Amino acid sequence: MQKKLLENIRIFTVTEVNIYIRQLMERDLFLSHIYIKGEISNLKIHSSGHVYFSLKDRESRIKCVMFKSNFSKLKFIPEEGMQVVIRGYLSVFERDGQYQLYAEGIIAEGAGELYKAYEQLKDRLGKEGLFDKKRKRSLPILPKAVGIVTSATGAALRDIVSIGKRRNTNIDIYLYPALVQGEKAAAEIVEGINYFNEFKKVDVIIVGRGGGSIEELWSFNEEIVGRAIFESGIPVVSAVGHETDFTIADFAADVRAATPSAAAELVFPDKQQLASYINKVQSHIYSSMLVYIGDKKIALSKLTGKSSFRYTETKILNYRQSLEGMKEDLDKAMKSLLEKHQNSIFMCNEKLNILNPASYLNRGYAYIKKENTREFVNTVKMINSGDILNVYLKDGKVSAVATSICEGD
Amino acid sequence: MNKELSFEKAMERLEEIVECLENGKLSLEEALETYSEGIKLSQYCNMRLEEAEGKMVKIINENNIYKEIDLDNELKE
Numbered sequence: 001m002q003k004k005l006l007e008n009i010r011i012f013t014v015t016e017v018n019i020y021i022r023q024l025m026e027r028d029l030f031l032s033h034i035y036i037k038g039e040i041s042n043l044k045i046h047s048s049g050h051v052y053f054s055l056k057d058r059e060s061r062i063k064c065v066m067f068k069s070n071f072s073k074l075k076f077i078p079e080e081g082m083q084v085v086i087r088g089y090l091s092v093f094e095r096d097g098q099y100q101l102y103a104e105g106i107i108a109e110g111a112g113e114l115y116k117a118y119e120q121l122k123d124r125l126g127k128e129g130l131f132d133k134k135r136k137r138s139l140p141i142l143p144k145a146v147g148i149v150t151s152a153t154g155a156a157l158r159d160i161v162s163i164g165k166r167r168n169t170n171i172d173i174y175l176y177p178a179l180v181q182g183e184k185a186a187a188e189i190v191e192g193i194n195y196f197n198e199f200k201k202v203d204v205i206i207v208g209r210g211g212g213s214i215e216e217l218w219s220f221n222e223e224i225v226g227r228a229i230f231e232s233g234i235p236v237v238s239a240v241g242h243e244t245d246f247t248i249a250d251f252a253a254d255v256r257a258a259t260p261s262a263a264a265e266l267v268f269p270d271k272q273q274l275a276s277y278i279n280k281v282q283s284h285i286y287s288s289m290l291v292y293i294g295d296k297k298i299a300l301s302k303l304t305g306k307s308s309f310r311y312t313e314t315k316i317l318n319y320r321q322s323l324e325g326m327k328e329d330l331d332k333a334m335k336s337l338l339e340k341h342q343n344s345i346f347m348c349n350e351k352l353n354i355l356n357p358a359s360y361l362n363r364g365y366a367y368i369k370k371e372n373t374r375e376f377v378n379t380v381k382m383i384n385s386g387d388i389l390n391v392y393l394k395d396g397k398v399s400a401v402a403t404s405i406c407e408g409d
Numbered sequence: 410m411n412k413e414l415s416f417e418k419a420m421e422r423l424e425e426i427v428e429c430l431e432n433g434k435l436s437l438e439e440a441l442e443t444y445s446e447g448i449k450l451s452q453y454c455n456m457r458l459e460e461a462e463g464k465m466v467k468i469i470n471e472n473n474i475y476k477e478i479d480l481d482n483e484l485k486e
Contacts, residue, residue: 141420142457158484170458172464175480177469274458278451282447
């Protein structure tokens with residue numbers, strides 16, 4: 001009986017039911033795109049990166065899950081007890097038969113999402129020491145080159161360049177153009193800071209943009225921008241928006257300029273001012289030297305009146321006298337030495353004269369060379385009959401032919 | 410004078426020199442040396458101030474290949 005009854009009825013599995021309900025909910029226009037406000041509780045960030053929590057009000061709660069891909073897009077991290085509005089859709093987790101809210105976005109209520117994010121990041125980076133006063137460097141007095149990271153078309157660039165050039169025309173300006181608002185802005189600003197650090201062409205970097213809403217200035221509140229400024233080996237001046245705008249970049253920078261124009265005033269030294277300062281120092285050195293020499297002169301004239309100085313003076317005179325005496329003695333000694341040797345020098349000269357072959361020719365001797373040879377003939381063995389011989393006398397040469405040769409006398 | 414001497418270091422040294430000369434405790438030789446160093450340094454600082462007209466450069470990043478172009482012309486447009 002019972003069996004028969006069941007034969008006419010369609011029986012479902014648990015899974016089938018859960019799938020059916022899930023499809024029902026997902027097809028529902030109302031549930032598939034919904035905003036729900038409430039308080040976050042039982043927040044768990046799983047190691048997978050997915051986030052599980054409940055959204056509750058006084059009477060009721062809904063289980064919520066936010067997948068890693070959506071969670072990573074949040075500018076802030078949800079906290080226990082936080083009042084939020086969740087954007088998402090409702091569906092069923094089939095395994096548990098549990099319906100839940102799949103969160104795609106979270107908007108912090110009250111303070112506003114961006115402000116909340118800003119506060120949290122500022123707090124976190126501050127605790128990490130990114131804003132420590134003691135690591136702030138002073139700016140170079142006279143930079144050779146200034147790097148600017150900002151939009152190539154913005155007012156900030158024009159302000160910085162025109163004020164910079166007015167104050168000092170000798171400083172090189174390098175612009176790394178970067179978007180300063182929108183999704184890609186933060187990454188491009190970081191690239192600019194890194195570029196200048198890699199290529200080391202500049203002594204100081206200005207990072208900034210003109211005024212705008214908190215959303216427009218947001219890239220300067222991004223963590224990567226704060227960290228790039230913190231890690232820069234080159235001093236960084238931040239120049240974001242107006243005087244009233246404070247960003248993470250401002251806190252991380254070595255110097256915060258209220259506006260881009262103010263940054264130019266801080267970074268570009270006024271040439272005229274510096275020049276007049278140097279001239280002042282120079283004349284200061286000159287006049288202190290004059291004073292110094294004046295003082296020494298007075299001290300000297302006082303000293304010359306003193307007996308100790310007179311004693312020294314006499315001593316010097318004595319030395320000079322004996323020195324002159326010594327010089328005379330030396331002169332005399334040299335003279336007598338020369339005279340003594342003059343005689344022997346004359347003798348040497350005579351000897352040299354006698355040895356000179358020309359003096360033999362004067363006395364009637366001659367020398368002989370065979371025609372076309374360089375050797376002197378000093379034996380009859382060198383001569384054959386018929387050889388032409390050149391006979392050299394003191395005043396000329398005679399060519400002769402050998403007719404007979406006798407060895408010995 | 411050393412070309413690589415930074416402007417900051419030169420200015421710092423200049424101020425030391427003024428102080429040294431002012432307190433008058435140097436020997437004559439030291440004073441003369443310090444004085445001539447001071448004059449050289451101030452001339453160096455003046456020279457650094459008058460260095461060639463600064464250039465204006467815009468960096469172009471094309472897939473991490475960097476090019477430099479003249480920024481001056483662009484700003485005039």
